[in-house]
Amino acid sequence: MEIKVSFPGGKRVGARVGDFEVMTDQPPAFGGEASAVAPYDLFLASVATCSGIYALGFCQARGIPTEGLAMSLHVELEPGTGLAQGMRVALTPPDGFPEKYRAALARAVEHCKVKKSLAANPPVSVVFADEAQRKEAEACVVA
Numbered sequence: 358m359e360i361k362v363s364f365p366g367g368k369r370v371g372a373r374v375g376d377f378e379v380m381t382d383q384p385p386a387f388g389g390e391a392s393a394v395a396p397y398d399l400f401l402a403s404v405a406t407c408s409g410i411y412a413l414g415f416c417q418a419r420g421i422p423t424e425g426l427a428m429s430l431h432v433e434l435e436p437g438t439g440l441a442q443g444m445r446v447a448l449t450p451p452d453g454f455p456e457k458y459r460a461a462l463a464r465a466v467e468h469c470k471v472k473k474s475l476a477a478n479p480p481v482s483v484v485f486a487d488e489a490q491r492k493e494a495e496a497c498v499v500a
Contacts, residue, residue: 370396401441405430407471408446415458415465416451425452428466 363371365380368389372379381396383389394402409428416423427449433442446466450459 369393397439401430401432401444404444404469404471404475405446407469408466411466411468412448412462415462416454419458421451421454421458423451426450 361373363373363378365371368383368387369392370381372381379399380393381399382391382393383395384391387395389395405428408430412426412428413423415421416426429447431445431447433444434440435442448462448466450462454462
């Protein structure tokens with residue numbers, strides 16, 4: 358999977374994900390225009406929306422009406438760095454939600470791929486594209 362990044366001006370940065378473009382911007386305090394969500398906030402929103410799709414899917418798979426289903430992500434930020442120290446997903450089950458499914462709904466939300474990716478702590482490397490292409494070409498010649 359590849360996500361192409363663009364720089365349309367100012368502090369805006371875009372990401373092409375398949376057929377969609379996601380735009381970000383910085384708040385004015387960081388030189389941006391606040392024309393879009395900030396990248397870090399978008400990251401946190403991905404945790405929340407991923408959790409949400411699992412909650413929604415759980416209810417839909419069981420024919421449970423979703424009216425009243427709500428969720429929020431509470432993030433504890435480290436004062437010095439602003440990095441997340443902890444996250445808590447707060448679920449509000451839909452109206453008439455069967456009590457017997459409460460623990461199962463929580464377990465379903467735990468399957469969020471964003472959360473699992475964070476837990477896996479994948480390495481993120483930074484390379485210059487021309488060097489990466491050269492190394493790939495050299496690997497193909499050797500193989």
